[in-house]
Amino acid sequence: MTKNFVQEAMNEVNSLIRSSMEKAMAEGKLPQAELPNYTVEIPGDTSHGDFATNAAMVSARTFRNAPAKIAAILLENMDFSTASYVEKAEIAGPGFINFFVKDAWFAATVSGILEAGKDYGRSDYGKGEKVMIEFVSANPTGPMHMGNARGGAIGDCLAAAMDACGYDVTKEFYINDAGNQIEKFGLSLDIRYQQLYKGEDAVELPEDSYHGEDIKERAQQFAEIHGDSYLEKSEEERRKALVEFALPMNVAKLKSDLEKYRIVYDVWFPESTLHNSGAVKAVVDHLSDRGLTYEKDGAIWYKATEFGGEKDEVLIRANGNPTYFAADIAYHKNKFADRGFNRVINVWGADHHGHVARLKGAMDAVGLDGSKLDIVLMQLVRLMKDGEPYRMSKRTGKAITLSDLTDLVPIDAARFFFNMREPNSTLDFDLDQAVKEDSSNPVYYVQYAHARICSILKNLSAQGIEAKECSIADLEALKTAEERELIRKLALCPQEIINAAKNYDPARMTHYCVELATMFHKFYTNCRVQGEDEVLMQARISLCMAVKTTLCNMLELLKITVPESM
Secondary structure, three states: OOOOHHHHHHHHHHHHHHHHHHHHHHOOOOOOOOOOOOOEEOOOOHHHOOEEEOHHHHOHHHHOOOHHHHHHHHHHOOOHHHOOOEEEEEEEOOOEEEEEEOHHHHHHHHHHHHHHHHHOOOOOOOOOOEEEEEOOOOOOOOOOEHHHHHHHHHHHHHHHHHHHOOOEEEEEEEEOOOOHHHHHHHHHHHHHHHHHHHOOOOOOOOOOOOOOHHHHHHHHHHHHHHOOHHHHOOHHHHHHHHHHHHHHHHHHHHHHHHHHOOOOOOEEEEOHHHHHOOHHHHHHHHHHHOOOEEEEOOEEEEOHHHHOOOOOEEEEOOOOOEOHHHHHHHHHHHHHHHOOOOEEEEEEEHHHHHHHHHHHHHHHHOOOOHHHEEEEEEOOEEEEEOOEEOOOOOOOOOOOEHHHHHHHOOHHHHHHHHOOOOOOOOEEEEHHHHOOOOOOOHHHHHHHHHHHHHHHHHHHHHOOOOOOOOOHHHHOOOOOHHHHHHHHHHHOHHHHHHHHHHOOOOHHHHHHHHHHHHHHHHHHHHOOOOOOOHHHHHHHHHHHHHHHHHHHHHHHHOOOOOOOOO
8 A cells, every 4th residue: 555645744743742741751841641632733834834733732731831831841852863754843822833844755755656656545544344335326217317416426436435545345226126116117107108009198197107208218119019919918917017128228228327427336236136035024023023113003113213213114014015114224234234344325315314313223223233324415416507507408308317417518527526515515516617628627627737747748758858766865856835835735645535535525536636736737837847957857757747646546536537638
């Protein structure tokens, strides 16, 4: 795994603080006490230091002394000769201690990125923990909508971040191919099929059925093969045949639309397997055996209120059919108990927020650990065009589908834009901005930074100037404010990926890309690569290559194309 240069320097700062505290206590300069909890952070203004600690501030009560005096004692007892990267420290304000890193830290960061190459940014933070991320899981009775497009981008990029952090990640799509929606699907197909031969006035489609054009298409395709032969069959046989014909086609369309969107799942899990295998009945029986169900009005109810639910829930209806919730409990029990995932993450629309506590509680109720089930709630997307909400779909006249979206805007823009805000923030998706080929489009801006570096290296090569391997001493020539700012940003890459994984927030990666591109453009405007002395020129070429490597790695994690020319 590649080095985390920020963490290594922070570890040194921590070691210096703890050693100085222990030495000061041993020598009687500070009273003997348990070391207090303190923080080491990167200050907003790095001209005041590369790292800062509040150790002296939070020690005032422990050591019964003023923070400034404690800070002075700590500084007096720090041995910087033991540190590879930290050079010195200063007291600031009422007792903060600011630490400054050596030139060698900046040089080692650039060198380390070039050495790591494609692996830069990866870590073993996750320690191989077995994690499943279930996302999109759109109803297979119709096309995917805008919410699915956002959920797809979030889930896929979160999976990539967790994989880069050393988790063992499985991406899963849950196919809702059982229950009420499939019955409604069969009914809708049946009526559209009959209407082909009897006319739309002869057989009316109920208001709560599926009215999309896709239902008509599937009925027409069925009719093209079977003609009117199924009009003579029983309603049950006709609907069963229509569903068996149309559902695999719809699932195949979901797969192809998602693959076009660069999402490939490890597992497609049909809900029907839970019913057919007896897993749903088994989980209801298991809850009954634990005394957590009761009968009322002919139905079997689960005592959800004993496990954080707002009300008790029906598991088996009076007609003997299990509810969606019963299947959901069986499904999540399958994830944990049968397939051995240590952590399960579901990406859901915010309208499912009421389902979170009851499902986590149900995991506790069946003897599993509900705290290992995490739900990422995703807010709505508003499509904007010409500054106004844009709703019209060319296909249905109603909602924008995933297919519509990928026809309207480049896939790079869709994946990047959907990860520009944290999942629980409402997102305005600007269609005009998404298709622009200028710096106002964030994904274009980031891609252009990469292409610009490729162009710089190509132009140098055309003049006979090739990159040479620089020593740490050579790279210490990178001393300007713009160079140092850029290297600090490069050093944060592994931690930003960890933060994205840890907080279930891939937006941290898109923000990082935009900020890194901005710092590169600023560096290139202020620091000439060519025409300086040989050592400085080669050091700056190395810095350009480190930025190129980092941008490439981040964009590839986000599954966004990495152009070499634009």
